[in-house]
Amino acid sequence: MLAADVAAVYRDLHAHPELGFQEKRTAAIVAERLRALGYATTPGVGRTGVVGVLHNGEGPTALLRADMDALPVQEQTGLAYASTCTGTDSDGDTVPVMHACGHDMHVACLLGAGAELAADRSSWQGTALLVFQPAEETAAGARAMVDDGLYDRFGRPDVVLGQHVAPIPAGLLGLRPGPAFAASDSLAVVLHGQGGHGSRPEAAVDPVLMAAATVMRLQGIVSREIAASSTAVVTVGALHAGTRGNIIADRAELQLNIRSFDPHVRTGI
Numbered sequence: 001m002l003a004a005d006v007a008a009v010y011r012d013l014h015a016h017p018e019l020g021f022q023e024k025r026t027a028a029i030v031a032e033r034l035r036a037l038g039y040a041t042t043p044g045v046g047r048t049g050v051v052g053v054l055h056n057g058e059g060p061t062a063l064l065r066a067d068m069d070a071l072p073v074q075e076q077t078g079l080a081y082a083s084t085c086t087g088t089d090s091d092g093d094t095v096p097v098m099h100a101c102g103h104d105m106h107v108a109c110l111l112g113a114g115a116e117l118a119a120d121r122s123s124w125q126g127t128a129l130l131v132f133q134p135a136e137e138t139a140a141g142a143r144a145m146v147d148d149g150l151y152d153r154f155g156r157p158d159v160v161l162g163q164h165v166a167p168i169p170a171g172l173l174g175l176r177p178g179p180a181f182a183a184s185d186s187l188a189v190v191l192h193g194q195g196g197h198g199s200r201p202e203a204a205v206d207p208v209l210m211a212a213a214t215v216m217r218l219q220g221i222v223s224r225e226i227a228a229s230s231t232a233v234v235t236v237g238a239l240h241a242g243t244r245g246n247i248i249a250d251r252a253e254l255q256l257n258i259r260s261f262d263p264h265v266r267t268g269i
Contacts, residue, residue: 059126
């Protein structure tokens with residue numbers, strides 16, 4: 001019964017994704033289910049985050065965490081429960097929204113774990129602290145919850161446990177010693193040129209050419225400046241410049257994402 005219920009929650013959340021700090025429907029579902037399970041439930045932590053606390057005698061406090069937000073991606077899976085939702089991004093634009101990173105599964109699984117813990121209190125002692133975090137994709141939700149007094153209001157955990165789905169065979173858990181998830185850094189790089197008419201490039205400084213060369217140079221960092229025994233990823237996810245094909249723009253902007261496991265590698269990049 002629990003597995004079927006978790007699957008139903010997953011399908012519902014997948015069909016109704018919400019962008020970061022807009023997870024009002026998702027948060028309401030989470031809060032309602034936690035209360036029904038007997039958790040002391042607090043919504044609105046870090047804007048749209050939800051915290052559930054279950055005390056079960058003396059013992060350590062374990063924080064179990066799931067993220068809730070979706071991505072501005074058009075779903076093309078053809079699933080019966082595929083998302084047709086749209087949202088408003090930080091620029092005020094209407095964008096398609098999809099759970100393309102598995103946060104719907106994370107929420108459903110943590111609710112399932114919460115149900116198991118509440119139903120079988122004889123097998124454990126301590127405090128279960130369930131944290132449903134908003135805005136993971138923008139790297140702002142965790143900080144918002146901490147700044148809103150997460151540890152002061154609900155207690156400092158002895159251990160923090162997270163989860164993430166991955167393309168591995170069903171029924172298996174992916175485990176490894178050492179770091180399992182990379183640090184993520186995002187930044188914008190603005191290249192300033194000198195605009196002009198497309199027929200006279202010699203009278204301008206073309207930031208599009210500069211941007212193209214920069215993208216290629218950035219891809220050489222991992223392949224030529226990071227040791228083969230280390231791991232890093234440098235991605236240029238967006239490049240914006242100009243408005244017309246016959247006008248040389250005066251600026252170009254690159255949006256980068258960097259993933260790394262080692263602090264020295266992170267600093268070196």
